[in-house]
Amino acid sequence: MKELSIYIHIPFCSSKCFYCDFTSFSGQSNRVKEYIDSLIVELSLHKDSLQDYRIKTIFIGGGTPSAIDAKYIFKVLDYIYKNFNISSDMEVSMELNPGTIEFEKLNIYKEAGINRISMGLQTFNNNILKKLGRIHSAEDFLQSYNMLDNAGFENINVDLMFNLPDQTISDGMKDVEALVRLGVKHISYYSLIIEPGTLMHKWHQENRLKLLDEDSERKLYYNVKDFLKENGYQHYEISNFSMKDYECKHNMVYWKIKPYIGVGLSSHSYLNNKRFWNTDDLSSYIQELKKGKLPIEEDEIISKDIEMAEFCIFGLRLVEGIDKREFKDKFGVDIKVLYKDTIEKHKNSDLLFEDDRYLKLTDKGLDLANIVEVDFLP
Amino acid sequence: MYNIKQENIRNFSIIAHIDHGKSTLADRLIEKTGMLTTREMQSQVLDNMDLERERGITIKLKAVQLIYKAKDGEDYILNLIDTPGHVDFTYEVSRSLAACEGAILIVDASQGIEAQTLANVYLALDQDLEIVPVINKIDLPSARPDEVKKEVEDIIGIDCEDAPLISAKEGTNIEDVLESIVNNVPAPVGNPNEPLKALIFDSYYDSYKGVICYIRVYEGTIKAGMEIKMMNTGKKFEVVEVGINTSKHVVVDKLEAGDVGFVTASIKNVKEATVGDTITDANNPTPEPLPGYKKVIPMVYCGIYPAEGEDFNTVREALEKLQVNDAALVFEPETSVALGFGFRCGFLGLLHMEIIQERLDREFDLNIITTAPSVIYKITKSDGEVVEIQNPTNMPPLTEIEYMEEPIVTASIMTPTDYVGAIMELCQNKRGTFINMEYLEKTRVVMNYELPLNEVIYDFFDALKSKTRGYASLDYDLKGYVKSELVKLDVLINGESVDAFSLIVHEDKAYERGRTIAEKLSEVIPRHQFAVPIQAAIGSKVIARETIRALRKDVLAKCYGGDISRKRKLLEKQKEGKKRMRQIGSVEVPQEAFLTVLKYDEK
Numbered sequence: 005m006k007e008l009s010i011y012i013h014i015p016f017c018s019s020k021c022f023y024c025d026f027t028s029f030s031g032q033s034n035r036v037k038e039y040i041d042s043l044i045v046e047l048s049l050h051k052d053s054l055q056d057y058r059i060k061t062i063f064i065g066g067g068t069p070s071a072i073d074a075k076y077i078f079k080v081l082d083y084i085y086k087n088f089n090i091s092s093d094m095e096v097s098m099e100l101n102p103g104t105i106e107f108e109k110l111n112i113y114k115e116a117g118i119n120r121i122s123m124g125l126q127t128f129n130n131n132i133l134k135k136l137g138r139i140h141s142a143e144d145f146l147q148s149y150n151m152l153d154n155a156g157f158e159n160i161n162v163d164l165m166f167n168l169p170d171q172t173i174s175d176g177m178k179d180v181e182a183l184v185r186l187g188v189k190h191i192s193y194y195s196l197i198i199e200p201g202t203l204m205h206k207w208h209q210e211n212r213l214k215l216l217d218e219d220s221e222r223k224l225y226y227n228v229k230d231f232l233k234e235n236g237y238q239h240y241e242i243s244n245f246s247m248k249d250y251e252c253k254h255n256m257v258y259w260k261i262k263p264y265i266g267v268g269l270s271s272h273s274y275l276n277n278k279r280f281w282n283t284d285d286l287s288s289y290i291q292e293l294k295k296g297k298l299p300i301e302e303d304e305i306i307s308k309d310i311e312m313a314e315f316c317i318f319g320l321r322l323v324e325g326i327d328k329r330e331f332k333d334k335f336g337v338d339i340k341v342l343y344k345d346t347i348e349k350h351k352n353s354d355l356l357f358e359d360d361r362y363l364k365l366t367d368k369g370l371d372l373a374n375i376v377e378v379d380f381l382p
Numbered sequence: 383m384y385n386i387k388q389e390n391i392r393n394f395s396i397i398a399h400i401d402h403g404k405s406t407l408a409d410r411l412i413e414k415t416g417m418l419t420t421r422e423m424q425s426q427v428l429d430n431m432d433l434e435r436e437r438g439i440t441i442k443l444k445a446v447q448l449i450y451k452a453k454d455g456e457d458y459i460l461n462l463i464d465t466p467g468h469v470d471f472t473y474e475v476s477r478s479l480a481a482c483e484g485a486i487l488i489v490d491a492s493q494g495i496e497a498q499t500l501a502n503v504y505l506a507l508d509q510d511l512e513i514v515p516v517i518n519k520i521d522l523p524s525a526r527p528d529e530v531k532k533e534v535e536d537i538i539g540i541d542c543e544d545a546p547l548i549s550a551k552e553g554t555n556i557e558d559v560l561e562s563i564v565n566n567v568p569a570p571v572g573n574p575n576e577p578l579k580a581l582i583f584d585s586y587y588d589s590y591k592g593v594i595c596y597i598r599v600y601e602g603t604i605k606a607g608m609e610i611k612m613m614n615t616g617k618k619f620e621v622v623e624v625g626i627n628t629s630k631h632v633v634v635d636k637l638e639a640g641d642v643g644f645v646t647a648s649i650k651n652v653k654e655a656t657v658g659d660t661i662t663d664a665n666n667p668t669p670e671p672l673p674g675y676k677k678v679i680p681m682v683y684c685g686i687y688p689a690e691g692e693d694f695n696t697v698r699e700a701l702e703k704l705q706v707n708d709a710a711l712v713f714e715p716e717t718s719v720a721l722g723f724g725f726r727c728g729f730l731g732l733l734h735m736e737i738i739q740e741r742l743d744r745e746f747d748l749n750i751i752t753t754a755p756s757v758i759y760k761i762t763k764s765d766g767e768v769v770e771i772q773n774p775t776n777m778p779p780l781t782e783i784e785y786m787e788e789p790i791v792t793a794s795i796m797t798p799t800d801y802v803g804a805i806m807e808l809c810q811n812k813r814g815t816f817i818n819m820e821y822l823e824k825t826r827v828v829m830n831y832e833l834p835l836n837e838v839i840y841d842f843f844d845a846l847k848s849k850t851r852g853y854a855s856l857d858y859d860l861k862g863y864v865k866s867e868l869v870k871l872d873v874l875i876n877g878e879s880v881d882a883f884s885l886i887v888h889e890d891k892a893y894e895r896g897r898t899i900a901e902k903l904s905e906v907i908p909r910h911q912f913a914v915p916i917q918a919a920i921g922s923k924v925i926a927r928e929t930i931r932a933l934r935k936d937v938l939a940k941c942y943g944g945d946i947s948r949k950r951k952l953l954e955k956q957k958e959g960k961k962r963m964r965q966i967g968s969v970e971v972p973q974e975a976f977l978t979v980l981k982y983d984e985k
Contacts, residue, residue: 011944065943195939218934243939258944272944279947304947314946317953321941353911372911373937378957381950 005089008057008275009257012043012080013268014069015286018104022137022207023165025199027270027284028067035286039268040076042293044083046267049298051087054265059088061095061254064118070100074112081116095120095253097161102148103140110155120252121152122161122192127168128179135169137203149186159250161190166228167221168196169213176224177231184235190246191237193228195221222371242321242370259318261311277311279304308335309382316343316380320373325364339363346379386449386459388640389569393598394514395463395479397503398488399496403518406550407488407559408446408462414556415448415460445481445584445596445642447626452564460563461642463583479505481583481598481642484512484567486559487534491517491525491547494533500796501855503538514562515542521549537826570600572639578602578610578663580637580645581672585655587706591622593649594631597661598642600672605636609664610647613671617654618664619647652706680712680728681789681860682735682839683772685753685882686742687724689973690961692749694723700746701725704738711738716773720882720966721751726773729755732839751964751973753882757835760787760863774884777870780921787863788888789835792817795846796828797854804849805829812837813888832861834888871896873903874917874924878967882976896926906975909933914969 016039019030062084069077081096097120098113113121127133128142152160162183166176183191196215198208207213216224229239237245241259244252257264266273270284280303283289292299306314312335319326331339340347340363347363350356355369355376369376398404448460463481479485485506489495506513515534517527531542546558579601588594597604604610608621625633626643637643649655660671688697698715705711712728729735735755742748758772762784771777793814795805802819809816809831817830833842838858846854869892873883883903887895896918903916911933918926942948963970 195935197939222934242937258941258946261946264944266944272946274944274946281945281947310950314950317950318941318946355911368911371935371937372933374953374956375911375933375936378953378960381953381957 005058006056007060007091007262008054009061009063009254009262009264010059010084010088011254011264011266011268011271012062012064012069013066013266013271014064014072014077015039015067015269016072017066017068018071018139019137022135022203023196023198024137025202026067029286032286033072035290036072036076038290039286040072040079042290043080043267045293045296046298047080047083047087049293049296050265050267054088057089057263058091059084059094060091061257062097063254064096064098065122066099068101068104069098070104070109074109074116077118078112078116081118085117097122097252097254099124100148100152101140103144105148105151107151107155110151110157114155114157119157120159120161121157122163122190122252123148123152124163125179125183126163126165127171127175128182129168129171129175132168132171132175136165159189161192161246161252162188163192163194165194165196166224167216169215171216173216173220173224173227177227180228180231184232184237189250190244190252191232192244193225194243195225239323241323242373259322261315261318274306277306279306307382311335312337312342313380313382317377320363320365320369320377323364323370325358325362327361328358328363329361343380346376349379350376386457388572388574388638390456390458391461391570391640392458392484392563392567393461393463393482393570393640393642394484394486394563394567395482395506396486396488397499397506397513399490399493399499403488403490403550407486407516407518407548407556408464410550410553410556411448411460411462411560412446413553414560415450445627447628447642450560450564453561454564458564459641460560463642479509479511481581482511483570484514484563486514486516486563487538487540488516488518488550489530489534491519491527491530492522494530495537496853500537501857507538512567513538513540514559514566515540515545516559516562517542517545517547518550520547521552521554537822570640572599572601574601574603574638576601576639577666577668578604578608578661579668579672580604580661582655582657582659582661585652585657587652588646591646591648593646593652593655595645595647595649595655595661596627596642597637597645599637599639601639601668602663603636603638604645604661610645610661611664611667612655612659613662613667614656614659615654617649619649619654622646622648679860680710680730681757681835682729682731682755683726683758684729684735684755685716685718685721685724685773686713686727686739687718687721687751687753687882689749689751690964696746697725697742697748697750700742700748701727703746704741708738710734718753718775718881720880721753721964724751728772732843749962749973751882751976753976754885755839756886757789757839759789759868759886762786774870774886775881777886785865786868788866788868790832790861790864791835791838791858792861793831793833793838793856793858794828795831795854795856796822796826797850799825799827801850801854802827802829805846805854808842808845808849809833812842813890833858834866835860836886836888869920871899872919873899874915874919875903875907875971876914876967876969879919880966880971892920893925896920900926900928902978903975904928904930906978907969907971910969912968 015028016032016036017028017030020028064077096118098118099122101124125145126136126138130141133141164179198205232245233239237247239245240251263275264273265275269286269289270282272279272281280300283299283301289299316326328339347356354366355372357364357366365373365376396404396408445461445463448462450458450460452458487503503513517530519525520527527547531545535542546555546562548555548559580597580599582595582597584596585593604621604624606621606623609618610621611618623633624637624643624645625631662668688694701713710730713725716726717723729738739750739752742750756772756774758770761769761771761778763778763782764784797805813834815832817832819827819829821827843856846856867889868886869889871885871887871892872879900916900918907914907930909930913932914930916928917924938949962973964973
């Protein structure tokens with residue numbers, strides 16, 4: 005049976021963070037019930053065509069999935085379990101915001117089969133947390149982390165961000181050191197991206213953000229990389245580190261260009277060489293589903309050329325690189341013949357190297373990944 | 383319709399500042415006289431080219447004939463001849479003015495008269511044209527028609543008492559303009575029975591009919607079947623048809639003294655029917671040609687090269703097509719180490735150059751790279767040989783040069799007195815020699831300077847506009863050549879000399895120019911994965927240096943979850959950007975870099 009992943013989007017938040025450009029909003033909590041009903045209708049519309057698939061991973065993201073009543077999360081997952089084929093070792097992740105949970109909620113999550121938690125901490129520095137528009141403090145995080153531990157969740161990811169306003173290199177190191185002391189199994193370490201349309205972007209334009217210069221930003225990243233490796237973490241993707249066997253299986257699906265269905269507002273799906281994505285308008289999302297129609301805004305056929313390029317582009321984000329054999333098996337072409345010039349060019353400029361099995365970015369290449377990736381586009 | 387007598391013909395053009403409503407008024411006149419129904423009318427009929435419409439300037443002249451029944455009950459032929467409005471095109475303005483007896487001067491009722499308009503008004507007055515003032519945009523809340531009328535009277539000294547107050551946009555009082563033309567513009571004179579004497583004021587190539595000449599007949603009559611002679615080129619042709627231009631070409635039996643219209647005569651090349659030439663009857667020629675125009679000579683040269691992925695032959699074909707209708711454009715093939723095969727092209731001035739570049743881009747969808755513009759230098763070598771060069775790459779080694787000469791222009795700058803100081807400083811800075819200053823009236827002067835042309839084509843016009851907030855206007859004429867201490871300035875990128883950036887500059891300016899170019903290039907060339915030094919050098923002596931720091935980071939931290947397309951599209955955008963780059967050695971140079979280094983820097 006073929007494998008499939010499911011992404012579930014919960015767009016509700018208690019407040020919007022200043023850097024966030026995902027589809028999310030605060031102050032619509034009266035529509036949660038309606039939204040969950042729509043999610044279930046959407047899943048039911050996909051159900052019949054997906055009977056040949058076995059669900060390998062589920063990821064509930066947002067927004068803030070932990071901000072809504074836990075019974076809704078249970079309801080959605082329960083629907084999936086009852087209507088789709090499920091793998092016995094399925095990974096079920098959910099994003100959770102510090103300061104939004106109590107012990108009761110965690111029990112329901114457990115019962116709902118959630119076995120991996122991804123927490124958005126961003127930093128332990130309370131001043132910076134305020135500048136990001138986060139609603140929690142470092143203390144809230146520690147409290148929530150303890151609760152998770154007590155509730156028996158051990159597969160936990162913590163999101164950190166760096167190159168934050170007013171952050172120093174030593175601030176950044178302290179964040180990582182603290183997580184290592186806690187024994188966190190998985191750390192996502194993102195350099196701040198200032199996205200157009202966010203408040204952060206406006207302030208950046210107005211020169212009001214004090215960020216690290218490029219050299220310091222990279223220095224912090226290298227220090228963190230070294231530190232985590234010394235402490236038993238593997239650097240497995242540009243922004244992701246984990247203890248052995250704690251990689252995020254769901255994200256691996258994206259990076260390996262495998263099929264997934266996304267349900268909920270603005271979610272993306274990839275199935276049978278077609279990508280399609282939902283509307284990001286809450287009312288039309290609900291209305292379309294009431295009419296029994298999928299709320300798809302647009303779709304895109306992925307040609308073989310593009311699929312191969314995407315496989316390489318995302319494969320290179322993985323530190324182990326692209327498995328040359330896997331490429332050959334999947335596409336029936338030798339990657340070294342197909343991208344001969346590109347591979348030669350970037351090997352010569354020390355951005356790319358290869359061993360018997362893998363083609364991968366050098367350390368320098370990881371910093372300049374876009375330069376390499378661009379050349380794989382058709 | 384052709385039985386209208388000579389005294390009922392009015393030949394006129396419209397003079398207006400950009401945005402003051404020339405094309406809109408032309409539309410209204412055409413509409414009012416019923417040449418086109420409103421539905422047929424594409425907004426702004428006269429400006430046909432996209433480029434013209436966007437830049438608000440009319441590049442190629444056109445003529446259109448209107449029939450108007452005046453309040454006196456008589457029918458009049460109104461020939462509207464369009465004019466361009468920029469310093470590079472002064473010759474075209476005089477071309478069209480020479481075919482007229484009058485000109486409408488449009489002045490914006492809120493902004494008043496503007497500097498650039500004045501130069502054209504004076505051209506018209508020089509040719510004894512009757513000026514018909516019209517105050518436009520009276521519908522605007524900021525309109526102050528009485529003050530503006532007074533201003534026109536004070537500055538130009540023409541009576542504005544009865545000037546029509548109109549809104550071309552709203553169509554208000556358009557008839558007043560037509561009446562004013564009929565009553566104030568003199569009818570043409572000339573005898574249809576004299577030997578033919580007609581002026582070509584514009585021509586363009588049509589693939590079916592050959593060259594179509596727009597003419598103004600001064601004496602005599604021209605009709606199909608007649609053998610004509612171009613008095614300047616000496617070429618003879620048989621007239622195929624004569625006609626007038628309404629919304630389309632209308633063939634008529636004949637054109638007589640006073641008429642404006644077109645002639646076709648199976649002419650294969652515009653060069654055989656040059657603008658400004660006089661047409662006469664080959665069998666009964668007029669003794670003297672009309673004064674005509676000064677010959678158009680290119681004063682500015684630059685290299686035009688196909689950009690990455692573009693074909694040399696496609697560029698050549700496009701240039702050939704443009705040249706057919708633009709006798710002022712010249713080009714010949716050349717090669718550059720950095721840019722490969724391309725063309726050295728000659729233009730009237732910087733605007734002309736920019737327009738050709740834009741037309742290549744828009745009308746032919748060509749991606750091109752242009753090199754720094756240059757003038758023609760004369761070099762006397764030690765062995766006495768004199769060579770002319772307009773490409774810095776061809777400059778002989780210093781040891782072989784006895785002396786060099788550069789072209790000098792006489793420039794007249796018309797300006798409100800407030801800016802005299804700023805202009806003097808600018809001209810001084812541009813190696814200018816002050817000749818004199820004349821007061822036109824209390825607050826307006828003409829300053830005359832001698833300036834090296836290579837300074838004028840660099841950024842003089844932009845600097846002048848910026849320092850005088852657009853109030854000064856510039857006109858210049860080639861005066862001749864003078865000896866000058868010139869050097870060749872080379873630019874090295876990552877240690878490699880890039881011929882396309884080489885410039886010939888005055889010794890005193892070399893250091894400053896070298897530094898500016900290095901600075902600007904360091905701003906426009908993107909960072910690479912290695913540090914890129916940029917140097918300016920004279921011979922082997924480096925006079926300026928900048929370093930573009932190595933790029934440390936070009937990677938996206940997060941990948942937007944399942945939104946794979948978003949990441950891919952970001953990369954596609956990056957790839958598009960790369961396509962517009964020129965590979966020089968291992969450095970990618972954006973095409974803008976070639977022009978950016980020439981732009982005026984407001985410091």
